[in-house]
Amino acid sequence: MKLPKELYNGCIIFIGIGLYFFSMELLGLADLVYLRLFNILFVFYGANRTLKANFKEGKTIFPYNAVSALITSLVGVFLSIIGLIAYTYYKGGDSYIQTLPDTFLFVGKPSVMTYSISLLFEGIVSAVIVTFSLMLFWKKQYPSD
Template identity: 35%
Template sequence: MKKRNFTFRYGLYIYLSIVAFFALMKVFNLEDVSELRLFNFVFVIYFVNKLIVRNFIEDDKVGYLYNLRTAFGASATAVFLSCASMLVYTTFVSPEFPEVLEGSFLFGRNLTGMRVVLVLFLEGMASSAIVAFTLMQYWKNYKREHKNVALD
């Protein structure tokens, strides 16, 4: 039986949840609150964990490296999509958004849309690796005991 790969699907889930969260921040005029921007980390952890659990439930023979690769791939997919969206947003929709980010403790001064995208890419890829590795360290020991975990 062929293994189903859910990497892109869960990367899309991460991306869409982050976009929805930032759209809500925009609607409620909270885009200048930098602490709320850190909340997107929760979406990454949640969906990467769901992907790992799904892989273990779908196929008993799924190994550590396969799960590590799919977990990192899902969050990296979300990073690429988020960078592309941020580039479009800072170029066409809201060119003044880098000025909003300059007041943040996460970014520096003299920001452009490309610098924001570069920082987003670097931070996203680093957090993708950290989340994938951390969750795999947890699940490598408990995968067989949690076989009855519900998918959705």
């Protein structure tokens, strides 16, 4: 059974983000905000792979490709949030959240779910922005009416 390319590339996004954050933590760089911003590159990579595959398959309908890229990005985001929740509980749950750097925009003492839901919203927004950006880039490849 072959996985749909959206799911496959979403898993690539998840693995890339996971390995990136694990390596940042191992190197002691997890508290540097600007390095955490580079995770969007993995979302660009996975969504762009989906669009390339669609184009090679002859699927040039603009809305279809926009939905396909968005689904790929959202799969990566959802899997990453699930992975974050699992990792956070593995490291100690709410007590681990309190040890994270104060560079996040949380007031008080957020719980694992508060932390994860806010990152989920951030991830959804970034998935939409990545999709729009890639569709603008690929627009010349997809003829419109």
